[in-house]
Amino acid sequence: MREQHNTELPVVVIGAGPAGLAAAAHLRSRDVDVLVLESGPHAGAAVSEWGHVRLFSPWSELIDPAAEKLLAGAGWTSPQLARYPTGADWVASYLQQLADLFGNAVRYGTTVTAVAKQGRDRLVSSGRDEAPFTVHVRTAEGADHIRARAVVDASGTWTGPNPLGGDGVPAIGEANAAAHISYRIPDLRDPATRMRYAGKHVVVAGTGASAKGALIGLTALAKEVPGTRISWLVRRATVGEAFAGSGQDELPERGALGQRAQAAVQEGPVATLNGFRIARVGQEEDGRLAIESFDGQVVDGVDEIVVLTGFRPDLAMLSEIRLDLDPVLQAPRELAPLIDPNVHSCGTVYPHGAKELAQPESGFYLVGMKSYGRATSFLALTGFEQTRSVAAAIAGDHDAAARVELTLPDTGVCGGSGLFDDESADGGGCCGAPAGPELITIGRATD
Ligand SMILES: Cc1cc2nc3c(=O)[nH]c(=O)nc-3n(C[C@H](O)[C@H](O)[C@H](O)COP(=O)(O)OP(=O)(O)OC[C@H]3O[C@@H](n4cnc5c(N)ncnc54)[C@H](O)[C@@H]3O)c2cc1C
Numbered sequence: 284m285r286e287q288h289n290t291e292l293p294v295v296v297i298g299a300g301p302a303g304l305a306a307a308a309h310l311r312s313r314d315v316d317v318l319v320l321e322s323g324p325h326a327g328a329a330v331s332e333w334g335h336v337r338l339f340s341p342w343s344e345l346i347d348p349a350a351e352k353l354l355a356g357a358g359w360t361s362p363q364l365a366r367y368p369t370g371a372d373w374v375a376s377y378l379q380q381l382a383d384l385f386g387n388a389v390r391y392g393t394t395v396t397a398v399a400k401q402g403r404d405r406l407v408s409s410g411r412d413e414a415p416f417t418v419h420v421r422t423a424e425g426a427d428h429i430r431a432r433a434v435v436d437a438s439g440t441w442t443g444p445n446p447l448g449g450d451g452v453p454a455i456g457e458a459n460a461a462a463h464i465s466y467r468i469p470d471l472r473d474p475a476t477r478m479r480y481a482g483k484h485v486v487v488a489g490t491g492a493s494a495k496g497a498l499i500g501l502t503a504l505a506k507e508v509p510g511t512r513i514s515w516l517v518r519r520a521t522v523g524e525a526f527a528g529s530g531q532d533e534l535p536e537r538g539a540l541g542q543r544a545q546a547a548v549q550e551g552p553v554a555t556l557n558g559f560r561i562a563r564v565g566q567e568e569d570g571r572l573a574i575e576s577f578d579g580q581v582v583d584g585v586d587e588i589v590v591l592t593g594f595r596p597d598l599a600m601l602s603e604i605r606l607d608l609d610p611v612l613q614a615p616r617e618l619a620p621l622i623d624p625n626v627h628s629c630g631t632v633y634p635h636g637a638k639e640l641a642q643p644e645s646g647f648y649l650v651g652m653k654s655y656g657r658a659t660s661f662l663a664l665t666g667f668e669q670t671r672s673v674a675a676a677i678a679g680d681h682d683a684a685a686r687v688e689l690t691l692p693d694t695g696v697c698g699g700s701g702l703f704d705d706e707s708a709d710g711g712g713c714c715g716a717p718a719g720p721e722l723i724t725i726g727r728a729t730d
Contacts, residue, residue, distance in 0.1 A: 289415045293318040293388075294677055295431035297395045297418070299326040301373070302651025302666035303437030304381050305347035309674030311385070312349045318429065319385060320420060322394035326382035327374035329441035334371030335470040336496060339537035340663065341367050347667040349674075350381050357384055367536055394421045398434055398647070399603040412645050433646035433677045435670070436601070440594035440652050447488055447590045449518060449560030449577060456564035460572055464564075464588045468493050471500045482510040484584050486574060488561065489591035490517055491659060492537065495544035497589050502551030512552040514582050516559040516574070522548070556582065564588070596653045605643040614656030615640050615649060622658040634665065634689035636672020648673045664689065 294310055296303045299321035310317040321328060338345065343364035351361070354377075362368065362376050382389045397419040400411055416431040444466035448454035457464065469476050481504060487497050498515060505511035515522075548555065559582075563575040572585040596613055598606070609619030617639040640648050650669045655661040668689035675683035 289413075289430070289432040292316075292415055292430050292432040294433045294435065295320060295416070295418045295429060296435045296437055297398075298329075298436070298438040298651070299323075299378070299382050299389050299391075300329055300437060300439050300651065301327070301345070301347070301378065301663050302439070302670060303435070304378060305350055305667045306435045306437055306650060306670035306674060307385060307388070308347055308350035308353050308381065309671050310677065311353065313674055313678040313680070315674065315678050317385075317388060318431070319382070319389040320393045320395055320418065320429070321382075321389060321391050324391050325374070325379060326389065327370075327378035329439050330370045330378065331374050332370075332441065333468060334369060334374065335472060336468055336493075337367055337369050337536075338373065339367070339492070339540060341365055341536075344662070344664050345373060346377060347670070349671065350377075353384055354381055390422075392422055395419065395438065395600060396421050396426070397600050397603065398436070400644070401430065405603045405605060416646065433648075435648050435650055435673060435677075436653060437651040437666075437670075438597070438653055440596050440655075443595045443597050444590065445592040445595055447561050447564065447588065447592070449562065454561050454564050454574075456566070459566070460564045460588070463572060463586065464590060466590050468496050468591065469500060469589060471504055477504065480504060480511065480587055481508040483586035484512050484514065484571075486514045486516055486582060486585050486588045487591065488516045488588065489593070490519070490522070491591065491593060492540060493591040494589075495540050497591055498544050498551075498553065499540075499547045501589075502547040502553060505552050513554070514585070515548065515553055515555045516561065516582065517555060517557050518560050520558045522555055522557060556580065593657065593659055594652075595657050596649075604647055606647075607643050608656065612656040612658050614654060614658055615642065617641075618654065619656070619658075622655060622660055634668050634687050636669055636687070637676035637684040638672075640669060640673060641676070646677070648676075 293316040296306045296317060296319045299319050303319055304326065307317045307319050323329070325331070341364060342362045345368065359380055368376065395418055399417050399419070400414045401417045403411055403414055416434045417428040418431050418434060419426065419428045445451065446453040447457050447464065469480060471477050471480065480501060485501055487494055487501065498513065501511065501513050505513065547553070559576045559580055561574055562577040565573045565575065567573050567583060571583070572588065573581055573583040574585060574588070575581050598613065607616045608614060609616050609623070612619045612623055614622065618635055621635060621639070637648070640650060640654060642648070650673055651666040652661045654669060671688060672684045
């Protein structure tokens with residue numbers, strides 16, 4: 284497979300988040316011309332949207348090694364590595380400072396709408412490998428396209444939250460109830476958000492780390508503001524798995540989050556409804572909402588709904604690119620078995636790189652959160668290793684691309700929607716937090 288095309292053109296990286304900027308740093312360290320396109324007004328725009336959330340990873344696991352070298356050369360002061368930043372800290376103390384080193388090579392307010400091969404739609408094979416990519420963008424000035432020798436899609440999944448509907452399709456009435464539905468962990472320090480939920484009947488859907496964070500916050504609010512109550516709608520038959528293993532998670536803050544959420548649910552005004560697969564959201568006469576499951580259970584008198592049921596990748600912008608994705612996870616086919624709870628039941632997940640991420644479209648790579656498709660176990664550290672390997676492959680350094688240079692925390696707890704869904708499951712929340720009883724070992728590939 285050819286890796287080098289049109290070497291006078293830049294490599295375009297889509298997204299100035301943690302993975303995109305790490306890709307840029309690795310490419311820059313190999314003297315490869317790089318252009319980062321970011322839809323938001325600044326670096327880490329998606330992370331900023333959950334800026335109030337404290338990460339379960341310490342700083343030592345949130346800084347890419349190539350980025351660190353670039354920053355250190357520019358006089359950057361590293362944060363204390365053992366501390367746990369919030370999303371806002373991650374942006375201010377690392378991501379934006381890293382992006383600033385690239386000057387005009389990071390373009391903000393530039394939304395990628397499509398990626399294609401110049402003058403060739405998906406069907407045309409003739410001269411395809413030699414043709415540059417055309418990255419179609421929308422900016423304040425209008426539409427344009429940028430030519431690229433290779434494309435690294437690090438656009439994340441933040442813009443694609445899963446809907447409330449239990450079958451992955453928006454529930455009937457979900458759109459009509461939009462004013463009372465949020466797909467984000469509420470920032471309860473914000474007075475307007477606090478007002479929105481204080482004294483209300485709030486439904487939380489989802490069992491991942493984001494849902495746990497929301498339950499902790501809302502039950503604390505309920506202690507302060509009488510009348511606040513929570514209905515926790517859980518697709519699985521019991522919530523046991525949602526908390527199982529929290530005490531063994533070797534990402535200690537992630538484990539602690541699970542334990543705090545369990546205590547919050549036990550102590551707070553939380554009604555847990557298991558096996559609740561949402562079909563419909565109706566409006567009651569008094570304007571409140573009634574949520575109905577496929578098997579006819581109803582939760583009524585609902586004021587607000589917080590949907591934290593995971594994310595899905597935007598593949599529409601890649602419709603003219605030849606992709607080979609796993610039909611279940613929508614992740615690169617070679618990567619999927621390493622991260623799919625349906626097939627490996629949380630055994631060993633090896634760090635991976637260009638080989639697993641490569642696509643039939645030579646020179647195109649998915650990295651970061653988006654590369655995991657609908658799987659929920661992505662960690663920033665994994666993304667840093669992906670980008671190191673992909674940058675090496677693009678630069679033609681195939682030995683370095685094939686090497687594994689990752690030290691991950693040894694284990695984490697695993698278990699996602701597919702694994703538990705038959706009788707007892709729910710989708711993960713924000714980022715994988717794990718809900719299952721088995722330990723996942725993240726080790727080094729030896730071959
Ligand atoms: C609440 C939460 C907590 C998390 N906590 C941790 C943790 O503690 N430890 C950990 O290792 N991981 C954690 N993660 C998981 C993961 O590391 C982060 O989600 C991380 O931000 C993923 O990085 P990314 O660069 O792949 O994607 P993102 O951070 O989503 O960045 C993608 C970027 O692309 C931009 N973009 C999107 N679409 C386009 C487009 N069409 N054109 C141009 N730009 C576009 C976005 O604006 C964004 O800036 C957490 C995730 C969430 C949601």
